Amino acid sequence: MRKARLEAFSDGVIAIIITIMVLEIKVPHGQKLTDLLHLLPIFLSYLLSFIYLGIYWNNHHHMLHVATHVTGAILWANLHLLFWLSLVPFATGWVGENHFAPLPLAVYGIVLLMSAIAYYILQSLIIQNEGSDSLLAKAVGKDWKGKLSPVLYLLAIGAAFFSTWISGSLYIFAALIWLIPDRRIENMLKKEDRE
Amino acid sequence: MRKARLEAFSDGVIAIIITIMVLEIKVPHGQKLTDLLHLLPIFLSYLLSFIYLGIYWNNHHHMLHVATHVTGAILWANLHLLFWLSLVPFATGWVGENHFAPLPLAVYGIVLLMSAIAYYILQSLIIQNEGSDSLLAKAVGKDWKGKLSPVLYLLAIGAAFFSTWISGSLYIFAALIWLIPDRRIENMLKKEDRE
Amino acid sequence: MRKARLEAFSDGVIAIIITIMVLEIKVPHGQKLTDLLHLLPIFLSYLLSFIYLGIYWNNHHHMLHVATHVTGAILWANLHLLFWLSLVPFATGWVGENHFAPLPLAVYGIVLLMSAIAYYILQSLIIQNEGSDSLLAKAVGKDWKGKLSPVLYLLAIGAAFFSTWISGSLYIFAALIWLIPDRRIENMLKKEDRE
Amino acid sequence: MRKARLEAFSDGVIAIIITIMVLEIKVPHGQKLTDLLHLLPIFLSYLLSFIYLGIYWNNHHHMLHVATHVTGAILWANLHLLFWLSLVPFATGWVGENHFAPLPLAVYGIVLLMSAIAYYILQSLIIQNEGSDSLLAKAVGKDWKGKLSPVLYLLAIGAAFFSTWISGSLYIFAALIWLIPDRRIENMLKKEDRE
Numbered sequence: 001m002r003k004a005r006l007e008a009f010s011d012g013v014i015a016i017i018i019t020i021m022v023l024e025i026k027v028p029h030g031q032k033l034t035d036l037l038h039l040l041p042i043f044l045s046y047l048l049s050f051i052y053l054g055i056y057w058n059n060h061h062h063m064l065h066v067a068t069h070v071t072g073a074i075l076w077a078n079l080h081l082l083f084w085l086s087l088v089p090f091a092t093g094w095v096g097e098n099h100f101a102p103l104p105l106a107v108y109g110i111v112l113l114m115s116a117i118a119y120y121i122l123q124s125l126i127i128q129n130e131g132s133d134s135l136l137a138k139a140v141g142k143d144w145k146g147k148l149s150p151v152l153y154l155l156a157i158g159a160a161f162f163s164t165w166i167s168g169s170l171y172i173f174a175a176l177i178w179l180i181p182d183r184r185i186e187n188m189l190k191k192e193d194r195e
Numbered sequence: 196m197r198k199a200r201l202e203a204f205s206d207g208v209i210a211i212i213i214t215i216m217v218l219e220i221k222v223p224h225g226q227k228l229t230d231l232l233h234l235l236p237i238f239l240s241y242l243l244s245f246i247y248l249g250i251y252w253n254n255h256h257h258m259l260h261v262a263t264h265v266t267g268a269i270l271w272a273n274l275h276l277l278f279w280l281s282l283v284p285f286a287t288g289w290v291g292e293n294h295f296a297p298l299p300l301a302v303y304g305i306v307l308l309m310s311a312i313a314y315y316i317l318q319s320l321i322i323q324n325e326g327s328d329s330l331l332a333k334a335v336g337k338d339w340k341g342k343l344s345p346v347l348y349l350l351a352i353g354a355a356f357f358s359t360w361i362s363g364s365l366y367i368f369a370a371l372i373w374l375i376p377d378r379r380i381e382n383m384l385k386k387e388d389r390e
Numbered sequence: 391m392r393k394a395r396l397e398a399f400s401d402g403v404i405a406i407i408i409t410i411m412v413l414e415i416k417v418p419h420g421q422k423l424t425d426l427l428h429l430l431p432i433f434l435s436y437l438l439s440f441i442y443l444g445i446y447w448n449n450h451h452h453m454l455h456v457a458t459h460v461t462g463a464i465l466w467a468n469l470h471l472l473f474w475l476s477l478v479p480f481a482t483g484w485v486g487e488n489h490f491a492p493l494p495l496a497v498y499g500i501v502l503l504m505s506a507i508a509y510y511i512l513q514s515l516i517i518q519n520e521g522s523d524s525l526l527a528k529a530v531g532k533d534w535k536g537k538l539s540p541v542l543y544l545l546a547i548g549a550a551f552f553s554t555w556i557s558g559s560l561y562i563f564a565a566l567i568w569l570i571p572d573r574r575i576e577n578m579l580k581k582e583d584r585e
Numbered sequence: 586m587r588k589a590r591l592e593a594f595s596d597g598v599i600a601i602i603i604t605i606m607v608l609e610i611k612v613p614h615g616q617k618l619t620d621l622l623h624l625l626p627i628f629l630s631y632l633l634s635f636i637y638l639g640i641y642w643n644n645h646h647h648m649l650h651v652a653t654h655v656t657g658a659i660l661w662a663n664l665h666l667l668f669w670l671s672l673v674p675f676a677t678g679w680v681g682e683n684h685f686a687p688l689p690l691a692v693y694g695i696v697l698l699m700s701a702i703a704y705y706i707l708q709s710l711i712i713q714n715e716g717s718d719s720l721l722a723k724a725v726g727k728d729w730k731g732k733l734s735p736v737l738y739l740l741a742i743g744a745a746f747f748s749t750w751i752s753g754s755l756y757i758f759a760a761l762i763w764l765i766p767d768r769r770i771e772n773m774l775k776k777e778d779r780e
Binding site: 020 | 592593596597599600603604605607610612613616617618621632635639642643646650764
């Protein structure tokens, strides 16, 4: 019951964040191809952020799926995560409007880094609540993706001031490692079903 | 359970997309009839896109209704569909603001085409998962609407550069064929109930 | 199941409509009382529209509560209602920005009138589906509010061109009659419980 | 059932309010650190309002969790609360854009005060409906936070015209007292479970 409402609220906030980002792609006044091409950096940064938010929604979905209890601390850790995610449209718009300039790219990374930390806190609280023998604890396991991502964000933040290409590539790479299907929880669930 | 959250998230995103589109109809500064009539092309493009998004929500609703399992791949195929749908307000605003100019009309068609392809991928993944004997596989059947629509979009994209009237009419026609009540799944459900 | 998703989608759209309306109250650049007072007509039109959307949500909520089946036609009638409601923020913003000028006031009434008609169509389809002996059919009964409202809107649309005060008052009056608690469905439910 | 839809609608509205607030943080045209630092007051006011809305969502969540019946009056009291909360983004944007000037700070307090009163009305209606022996009545108890907050808002509104620092500090303090975990309802629930 309480979990259902936490999920519904998170779904709502993430759905709105993902959708208002598109408002940054402002309708051009002209009607030529150059008017459209001018929007390319904004479109690309939108695409990347859409994928990031999709990853968060997906992971959030899986994590809550195996959680059984929701405490007050978990509610606040979840709001903390949503706070940082809510800044993604701002960072995305800034990156896009400035054609991947150094400082916007670094700020983008800071928002991603803080989101990753917030997610880690939420995950830790849920695991602590569920117990180390829980389905979630086993499923998360060593969580190499969760540990590698913040390192990549840190590298990308630093790289932004030397090469925006390297920085941008690191953000793309950090997204791609999450797109590789994460069969951990799915496998655990199938195993449980079989037993 | 997992299906419920997929539906809730999709409902949220489509509800937001459909509603933020109306933000493109900017409140005019004047208070005369000419100020209002000036908005007519924006209003008409909003109406058409509202119908398209309504069709997608309706079909998505019916399709998920008969689906029984949701996999990680289905979650991503669904996000892929939502990505293209999220670009509808941009394309709609561009078409409306430029009074149905060729390039905006063609871009509108590209967004519709990509959405149709994304829907097809999602549908195929769900059918593959449910099995060819499933309720959905039977209900979708030959899916002539799903096959005709992309062809109409392609024709409309090409026509946009010769006659915007033909192009616009094709988009309207492609919407109308979906408005004819699609009794496929409803009939299947009734049949199941009777047996 | 299907009803749940119809409710969820309608809730989402109405929640977004009600909230994006507030975006019309643009943050003033100044920080004086006159800057705030300047926003008074926009604030008042927002308040009235908030109440109207609240009434629609409430009535929609009660109506769906007693509905048992949802058909394809009902889904479309519901989308038709949401379409007209989605134009409320535009009409509200236009009325507020022009300090209750005649044409904006009339357009506001047209949007309310079309919404009322759309609601009537939806209600009729549900009653037709439920049967004339159904809980909803009995609860709606003579539906004097539903019949009086469109008349008041028509009067207000006409009055807008002679006296904006009379027109505005009629809109307020038409809202107030709905605020009188509508115990019809609640009473029916209590009765059912007792039997 | 009816409670579920009330929760869903409230979740939707609060989720949208919390997210559209971020639209006030407008993407700067420049790409320098000074462009970003210029946004600091807007960011800080966003952060504070995010916490306030988080508190409201949390408390609303807990309150509805133990409520068993929903009446028409409760639906309207809930809409009344959502109305005042919907003005938070406007007040937040005004405070941020004017760097915590007196009048915006006072208006911010008025919106918080009216929200607190609306919440109190909603809570009283639910308790009245549940009975004084109900879980909620016991859990709320003396409700010192609910009684202290309006006093703090009133003080902050008055202080705004003398010292914006004192006023701002009072708003922060009033938020902090709610962040102290409110174990009342959680403890009641645990107790019930044990018995």
